[in-house]
Amino acid sequence: MKETSKPQIPETFVYSHEPYAGSIGDVWKHAILRFIVTTLESSSSPATRFIDAHCGSGRYQLSPGGKWQYGLAKLLARGEPFGLESESLDSAISSRQSPTTYPGSWLQVAQISDVISTIIGIDHSQDVLERATFTAKEAPTKTISFVQADSFSYLNQACLRQSLVLVDPAYCLKDGKGCDWEKLCEQPLLSKLREAYTLIWYPVYGPQKPDYLTQKYQAKGWEIRWPLRRKSAFVPSGCGVLISASLNRQIEGLEKYLASLAGYLDSEFVIRKPSHPGQNTPKNNIIVN
Numbered sequence: 001m002k003e004t005s006k007p008q009i010p011e012t013f014v015y016s017h018e019p020y021a022g023s024i025g026d027v028w029k030h031a032i033l034r035f036i037v038t039t040l041e042s043s044s045s046p047a048t049r050f051i052d053a054h055c056g057s058g059r060y061q062l063s064p065g066g067k068w069q070y071g072l073a074k075l076l077a078r079g080e081p082f083g084l085e086s087e088s089l090d091s092a093i094s095s096r097q098s099p100t101t102y103p104g105s106w107l108q109v110a111q112i113s114d115v116i117s118t119i120i121g122i123d124h125s126q127d128v129l130e131r132a133t134f135t136a137k138e139a140p141t142k143t144i145s146f147v148q149a150d151s152f153s154y155l156n157q158a159c160l161r162q163s164l165v166l167v168d169p170a171y172c173l174k175d176g177k178g179c180d181w182e183k184l185c186e187q188p189l190l191s192k193l194r195e196a197y198t199l200i201w202y203p204v205y206g207p208q209k210p211d212y213l214t215q216k217y218q219a220k221g222w223e224i225r226w227p228l229r230r231k232s233a234f235v236p237s238g239c240g241v242l243i244s245a246s247l248n249r250q251i252e253g254l255e256k257y258l259a260s261l262a263g264y265l266d267s268e269f270v271i272r273k274p275s276h277p278g279q280n281t282p283k284n285n286i287i288v289n
């Protein structure tokens with residue numbers, strides 16, 4: 001594991017992904033990521049490198065009754081894992097037992113991609129990266145390295161050409177300090193991420209935020225809203241993914257497929273398109289489902 005200078009982690013960002021692994025948002029994120037990886041591979045300029053800017057440990061324990069009941073478990077019960085198959089899930093399915101662990105983004109990419117040979121995982125937590133280094137042994141054919149850093153500083157300095165970049169920060173609105181929305185839209189990061197094949201994952205807390213990102217990036221967003229079990233300003237009513245314009249050709253045709261995933265997961269699928277600069281309110285959001 002390579003290490004850069006150790007970043008100070010604000011208290012609000014000491015985050016564990018374990019409770020959310022396989023949740024409805026997590027499986028949406030991974031289904032979209034996998035579709036993009038697969039379609040990019042057959043394109044004329046595929047990505048050879050995957051940068052998981054908030055990489056997490058790569059494999060997560062699923063506890064009985066956890067949030068994965070509303071995501072992964074639903075897909076498995078319907079016999080439709082939507083491309084989320086992996087060795088551990090396959091063996092759970094064939095033995096008719098519940099899965100006990102779930103792979104994270106970079107491990108899934110390592111497992112499905114033939115063209116991506118290099119994976120770089122960034123996380124500011126030393127503990128997370130120690131576990132990630134252990135998980136990486138599951139993908140011995142790939143060159144996987146980890147950097148302990150603040151993702152935004154890393155991305156600002158890195159060369160992102162020919163890279164598929166997943167930006168998946170842990171947002172926190174509770175105390176107003178989870179302001180990664182603002183960080184995402186700062187220059188020069190905004191321009192750099194526009195050049196790469198970029199996916200930015202975000203929670204949907206209010207109608208204004210996704211428009212804020214699609215407008216700033218002048219990029220398309222796919223937004224998924226699900227039925228809320230507990231209403232609170234701090235519980236997201238869904239999540240979304242911002243897709244850099246460099247992926248426009250690759251995503252043609254995927255929307256129909258994702259709309260059918262929405263049916264499986266009782267979700268509403270919304271396509272957000274940016275309005276042209278100067279136009280105040282985006283009027284072209286399309287609700288599918």
Ligand SMILES: C[S@@+](CC[C@H](N)C(=O)[O-])C[C@H]1O[C@@H](n2cnc3c(N)ncnc32)[C@H](O)[C@@H]1O
Nearest residue numbers: 017054055056104105123124125150151168170
């Ligand atoms: C949502 S989890 C990652 C999940 C993973 N991308 C997946 O889909 O399997 C977010 C991770 O980002 C890390 N993190 C949050 N903010 C960060 C920052 N500014 N810089 C680096 N890592 C950060 C956390 O430690 C956590 O492990």
